[in-house]
Amino acid sequence: MPTSEDYKGQVPAWCPGCGNFQILSAIKQALVELGIEPWEMLVVSGIGQAGKLPHYIKCHTFNGLHGRTLPVATAAKLANHSLHIIAVSGDGDCYGEGGNHFLHTIRRNPNISLFVHDNQIYGLTKGQASPTTAKGTKTKIQPDGVLSEPMNPLAMAISQDCSFVARGFAGDPEYLKELMKAAITHKGFSLLDIFQPCVTFNKINTFKWYRDRVYKLEEGYDPYNRVKAFERSLEWGDKIPNGIFYKNERETLEEGVPAIQEKTLVRQKFSIEEVKHEIEKFY
Amino acid sequence: MPTSEDYKGQVPAWCPGCGNFQILSAIKQALVELGIEPWEMLVVSGIGQAGKLPHYIKCHTFNGLHGRTLPVATAAKLANHSLHIIAVSGDGDCYGEGGNHFLHTIRRNPNISLFVHDNQIYGLTKGQASPTTAKGTKTKIQPDGVLSEPMNPLAMAISQDCSFVARGFAGDPEYLKELMKAAITHKGFSLLDIFQPCVTFNKINTFKWYRDRVYKLEEGYDPYNRVKAFERSLEWGDKIPNGIFYKNERETLEEGVPAIQEKTLVRQKFSIEEVKHEIEKFY
């Protein structure tokens, strides 16, 4: 059984007090509790503060381009669906630059967990508005305040029948870990949007701001009701729910692709002899 | 007052019987009835069969890149908000290649009308699956059938609080024209998704298929109820509603941008003299 030590990576370069630290330990803890070994685990990320996470954990990792986490993760899953895959992303990475992949990965439904470190800001590039930044927020690029409405990632995921939709908070790492375990064990594409205070650039959505507002979806809440889930995903303001908003049992991408029903693609040996007859078709 | 003749463009290169013909005449008719002159009108498109529409109408047109209709249209609106702007797109163009712009243009809310010729297929490239193609549909690239769930553009738009969300059908051009007029006169970003039979490549979603299923949202339907609208946007199968699903009165992008409150940007004369003092700031 793996221990937290096994997953220990480099020393994070995040700011002291950043919400990313709690997310990182929650991930490690979740993996340890699920008994997943580092060599069975692939973490894929893009670029951003969240995107640096692969360096702070020890397992297979692919730290790719800003916004392109999901296509890499999806294809890796198709190539070797025996790997557990977590895609780690930021609100800018996933919903801004990578918005189109977010939409279409939901449709594809690979069995991957997507953890979005949603700090409602661009952290690494020093404080510009992200898609989830509140309207009116002033930044260097929006000195008069952000004009766009913030994106609602949960509502969007539910609108496209995403297989698992949840929200957690870095300030409640114990619950966050449970949500992570639920996401990882869920069969299908799971979105876990995580409130992650950026102590340096987001002076609005602080630990306190979240703590004052966040509450857990009530016991008995039915995550299989899509319309209800949508309604709850619109709650924002003084009270903001956390928890598993929505789930369904859709067929996964890997279940549908004929070529990998018997064996993972990586395990399929190739020999020219076996494909040579293809040439006959051209005579 | 303009007439339909004024809007007459080149002879369309669409297949005989294509649903695009009805959409084209509905647009012209709507513009004529609204009394918009060709030189007050800008039609922006991407690439696809729908994307060819600018050649078949006579007004200002910009036929850009596949998937990039909305950024061009948004910026043109910011540069000259006295122009009426219609963005014409296909289901592949808008929801596939251009999915990210669709999402973020909803957030920005420029006062633009987006007409998506949704034939649930890639027409111009000869019959590949589009984001709205039904699961299981067999195509050359998906000989075993499409594996992804189709996208639900209306639900997505509603999930992001799009200012106006409607659906029409090329087979009911009279009603379609009314929806277009409502979209054009609505203040804010309006999505009109249009069922457009592709008689050549989509042998499932034919005129008959749509006609058998399409019905109008009932009299008294309240388009201001977001959750209800979401629920209705999920209706699919034997009965599929058309009409205005959702509306709100959000501030438009142009209303928020300080620089264009007094005059359109194109009308603001530039003279070096007036900006020279900027250099003082560097001393």
Next chain:
Amino acid sequence: MEVKFLDYTLRVGGEAGQGLATVGGALAQVLSKIGYHVFTHQDYMSRVRGGHNFYQIRFSDQKISASREMVDILLALDLNTIEIHKKSVRNEGFILYDSEIAKKKFEEPEFIDIPFRKIALDVGKNSVMANTVATGAVLGLLDLGLEALKNILRQAFKKKGEEVIQENIACAEAGYNYARTNCPRCEAFGIREPEYRKLMLIDGVHAIGMGALMSGCKFYSGYPMTPSTGILDYMASRAEEYNLVVEQAEDEIAAINMAIGASFAGVRAMTGSSGGGFALMVEGLSLAGMTETPIVIAEMQRPGPATGLPTRTEQADLLFVLYAAHGEFPRVIFEPGTPEQAFYLTNRAFELAEKYQIPVFIQSDQYLVDTEWTFENFDLEHLIYNDYRMREKDLEGLEDYKRYKYSDTGISPLAVPGEAGKHLVVADSDEHDEEGHIIEDGETRIKMVQKRLLKKLPLIKKEIEAPLLYGDPSPKIVLIGHGSTYGVIKEVVDTIPKDQKVAMMHFSQIYPLPERERFDYIELLENADITIGIENSATGQFAKLMRSETGFKFSHQISKYDGRPFTIENLKEELHAYI
């Protein structure tokens, strides 16, 4: 006809949607099956119905590799075809048409009016079979028998059942017989039966697809775009039989990132597009470069910029592909001249991509993509397959695995994550250390640039083969081509008297340029009086590449940028000024 050897050209013209490709394809197949060498090319508009398209078939008892301007038989499926192509019909040629469809009757001797539609209705009870009648009629005119066509029809309509097959066969026969009995001058075709040979008929895009398949490519991701879509189609059509994963991505950005993800995870992966779609892959290309993830990219050119002429041909993306992406990393570009080269070079692309862990390009264009050629065979013994990926046993006993370990060759061990015991595979798009972790110091940066780029470059250069010299071995005039102009330049060289000392120098391995040790092609060029770069582009991109890498400047340049390929006649015409 004044041809030295048997050499006929058929042209089938009509509207988009009339089934030209079916008729043309069937005729090309019939001809190749009875043993003729065939060369076809297509000219079509970016529309699904209407407009004007044509499909041209040249056949001969000799090897051929290009199209001619003048045709012997024009099969006109509409009036427009007659009007556009009448002037291209040779003096003793024929125009087959249906005066009912054309709504016009022509009285000139070359016209043969055959009631395609009426025969279809009479014999097949359905006017859709008019094309089958026409196909039969062309064969009748040539007196080539119907056996091969019948087999093709049986194959084509297998799914529709025996009745449809028989109706089509009957229509073909009716067309055949009508032509034989109603053709006043048909003896003009002193057509010889070819010596029987089993010939392959294959176009560029299928050759690339088959090359990928036979190189162990297991993953192909793409987004439809003419003229690259054929690879996606082909791979998808073979997915079931060969257990391939073929994914239509939401956009080209996803397509290349998927190919990289799959390759990182351990399988040979490929993606492809045309110029505009490839433009969206450029950042991903640099990701492959930085992470040293092997991928093969097919870039199928069409005339740009932007949407350009979507269904036409051009060679104007060469320098774009060569320098695409920010930062510096090695790459290889192949640009085949024939379907056969396309096949082998795709195989070689995978070999080099995997061996050096780099992106390798197969660049081509609409012309080669769509032209069908005949070949006796592809020698499959020449295919290479070396598995450079490290698994379980390859890493046994290894203490610490480092994805980016420094080495003399610059090549580091490429392990398959999850299949390499407990070894962990760490890849990073930031500059990184040997383990794959992000760094910022200058010393590691320098070592990594040396490992990734500078050490590999000379080794890769050694892998590149010399250009092909065809014609005079010490030429006075050299025609330099690359990629799809191979066939036409070659045939033009054949037509030029030997005493003019002309040769073609053809490059299909474009970048890096071959070393000069084994074959000093620059010296050869320097010794010639006239060197003419021949390119399907306006600015002569290959000429720029040549000058930038070797300093050699061609003395002349022939550029064609109307979106059409060179034909033998128009290239000869262009050469007139020099030869």
Next chain:
Amino acid sequence: MEVKFLDYTLRVGGEAGQGLATVGGALAQVLSKIGYHVFTHQDYMSRVRGGHNFYQIRFSDQKISASREMVDILLALDLNTIEIHKKSVRNEGFILYDSEIAKKKFEEPEFIDIPFRKIALDVGKNSVMANTVATGAVLGLLDLGLEALKNILRQAFKKKGEEVIQENIACAEAGYNYARTNCPRCEAFGIREPEYRKLMLIDGVHAIGMGALMSGCKFYSGYPMTPSTGILDYMASRAEEYNLVVEQAEDEIAAINMAIGASFAGVRAMTGSSGGGFALMVEGLSLAGMTETPIVIAEMQRPGPATGLPTRTEQADLLFVLYAAHGEFPRVIFEPGTPEQAFYLTNRAFELAEKYQIPVFIQSDQYLVDTEWTFENFDLEHLIYNDYRMREKDLEGLEDYKRYKYSDTGISPLAVPGEAGKHLVVADSDEHDEEGHIIEDGETRIKMVQKRLLKKLPLIKKEIEAPLLYGDPSPKIVLIGHGSTYGVIKEVVDTIPKDQKVAMMHFSQIYPLPERERFDYIELLENADITIGIENSATGQFAKLMRSETGFKFSHQISKYDGRPFTIENLKEELHAYI
């Protein structure tokens, strides 16, 4: 110190987030305000807190244009700084630190221990003012007075109120006095008050931004990416004052398509990014090329490939930008060597973009973006502004307006839609006719390629200015640089004895290369014994461009690719082998 003229270097080092840029920026401003020539450069990591960054300021009573390796005063805000930079402090230099912060006491004579934090607590009641104390202390050491700093503090804390201002001033004074009274060897600085001059202090990125602003740019769209973000910041900060529209796009694809949309609609528009973001703009670039929509693109380089070293410098995107995008269309690339050049070239970029309706690039790199220089002034009379857009009156009486009308120059009338009476403006990414409507025939294609590309090219080439020659007018040794290496090469030339006959040839107008008629720079190079290309990249991209366009090959090449700029010392060192 053995400097010929007054020439000091300060280095401020510490962690990210400690406010280095504020301290360094304030010192640079103070020095420039009292009349010194200043040159600063920054070295920082891609992180927000921690790690190690530094900010270096060189100042002199002469013009300076590069950084030195050795420093006179090191202001160490943490222990790490001392450990890393101690060896770079000159013999008679000083290290200012706070032993309480460093948690270590140093006894060597160069160390001056000043209790920054304690003074801040005592005087300002808040340890955050430790930086203000330190800034004051540096000025105290130099005995330069506090007036300028006080003004800067007043400005900086205006929004926070008078109390904060006074506290900061008090802290600055305390630091100043502490340094003056506790500095044993401070007389070592025989610092002369400069002759008073009002000097501008400006870095590359602000120069580009101001250049855009003063060229009538009304629309800027971008997506944050180091080192290009500064332009977006600057334009946004000026939006209110000058009525600009500045849009943060969802991605770089949107950014460039927005710039094109705005320009099509009638306003001067610009976008910018770094290499990886520009990679995503490539398809859009070809759209600008095809639709002949004027845009200016800022491409600010950092080391690649992929994410690379996000906050470092390199010149490795030159050929990428030069050949980016499928298809062929004209473009211009400027790569300024100084902020002043950046300013004028941005202005010129707009002029050429609008005049020829093409995309024009301002290419630069992190080094020039972040280096601050002093100038007496920018001569604003040199700015050009010609409105080439057609409105109402320009089109009066015109019968039919055609967006892509053929013309001798290739330039067609560019009307503003909605502002041009009833004339309609039709733009198309497909190949099109004069009206802007999609076509497929070869004849129109040829004419359009000639109009869009071939006719414009020679005219554009005429607009390009000759490279700058500095040093010996008939040099034996030529150091060839482009872009941001200007300053360092120039200073190195200054240090080489005249009898060695050395000159710098610097290109800031990179593409097209200047004509040779007015100044035959190739002849000059051919007449030299040694020509050395100096580039911040591994493969020598400018050298390739030069050879490809002119055939000339530099005899030697100096490449630096560790992500750091050349300093005077390390370039001299590299040159040792040749000079």
